[in-house]
Amino acid sequence: MELQAEEGLLTTSAVPRVLVATAVPAERDAVARTFPGTTGQVVAVGVGPARAAACVATALTGAARDGRPFTLVVSAGIGGGFAPGAPVGSLVVADEITAADLGAETADGFLPVTELGFGTITHRCPAALVRDAAAATGARPGTVLTVSTVTGTAARAAALRARHPRALAEAMEGFGVAEAAAAHGVPVLELRAVSNPVGPRDRAAWRIGEALDALADGFGKLAPVLEGWTSHDRHDR
Numbered sequence: 136m137e138l139q140a141e142e143g144l145l146t147t148s149a150v151p152r153v154l155v156a157t158a159v160p161a162e163r164d165a166v167a168r169t170f171p172g173t174t175g176q177v178v179a180v181g182v183g184p185a186r187a188a189a190c191v192a193t194a195l196t197g198a199a200r201d202g203r204p205f206t207l208v209v210s211a212g213i214g215g216g217f218a219p220g221a222p223v224g225s226l227v228v229a230d231e232i233t234a235a236d237l238g239a240e241t242a243d244g245f246l247p248v249t250e251l252g253f254g255t256i257t258h259r260c261p262a263a264l265v266r267d268a269a270a271a272t273g274a275r276p277g278t279v280l281t282v283s284t285v286t287g288t289a290a291r292a293a294a295l296r297a298r299h300p301r302a303l304a305e306a307m308e309g310f311g312v313a314e315a316a317a318a319h320g321v322p323v324l325e326l327r328a329v330s331n332p333v334g335p336r337d338r339a340a341w342r343i344g345e346a347l348d349a350l351a352d353g354f355g356k357l358a359p360v361l362e363g364w365t366s367h368d369r370h371d372r
């Protein structure tokens with residue numbers, strides 16, 4: 136928070152500062168191609184939800200301690216897309232970030248931790264921000280699943296879609312990033328560029344270069360939206 140003089144009064148307002156968390160350096164560099172450093176910081180935090188949560192929590196704590204807190208966290212990178220809504224090369228913006236495999240397997244199927252009586256499996260992204268991000272980038276809004284195991288069969292893809300009919304994409308960091316942001320009371324967004332279909336494992340079908348270009352292009356268009364993301368907007372959910 137920063138103290139500002141406004142018409143002779145001292146008021147408190149948040150300076151928009153965005154932390155963008157990618158998994159790997161190639162994703163970080165793609166975002167940094169188009170995302171101005173003045174808007175925030177782009178960091179590669181590692182693969183998987185636990186590593187992402189630990190690194191994002193550390194960055195949020197450090198920034199707050201230094202008196203330059205982040206006001207928004209964005210989980211960004213490549214991801215798998217569910218057909219037919221999210222083809223390779225397209226962008227998906229999360230309106231919900233859901234941990235798809237956090238729970239217990241039972242004889243009657245999977246039970247999320249929420250049905251076991253604890254925890255959370257979903258973080259919602261601010262509705263106005265999702266709407267503006269989708270309009271600016273052309274990304275489709277929907278649920279982005281976080282998994283600890285990349286889906287590799289048609290049966291697993293179908294099971295995920297049956298449990299999460301609004302799912303457009305899966306990746307491995309969003310829920311960890313969102314948990315860290317929530318612990319700090321900071322809103323979260325997730326933007327994924329689709330590099331491969333969710334389904335039977337086929338490494339030859341990955342289009343990582345195409346997805347990284349789509350990610351860079353998307354962040355160039357998203358940057359003005361994020362720069363305009365004010366504390367007033369943050370209450371418009």
Ligand SMILES: O=C(O)c1cccc(C(=O)CC[C@H]2O[C@@H](n3cnc4c(=O)[nH]cnc43)[C@H](O)[C@@H]2O)c1
Nearest residue numbers: 158182213214215285286305306307308331333336
């Ligand atoms: O070995 C495989 O078959 C395989 C298939 C897809 C992705 C991987 C990865 O190791 C990438 C992990 C990395 O990229 C994100 N990502 C990209 N595609 C997916 C996906 O279909 N499901 C989950 N995560 C994906 C993820 O966020 C990681 O950062 C291996």
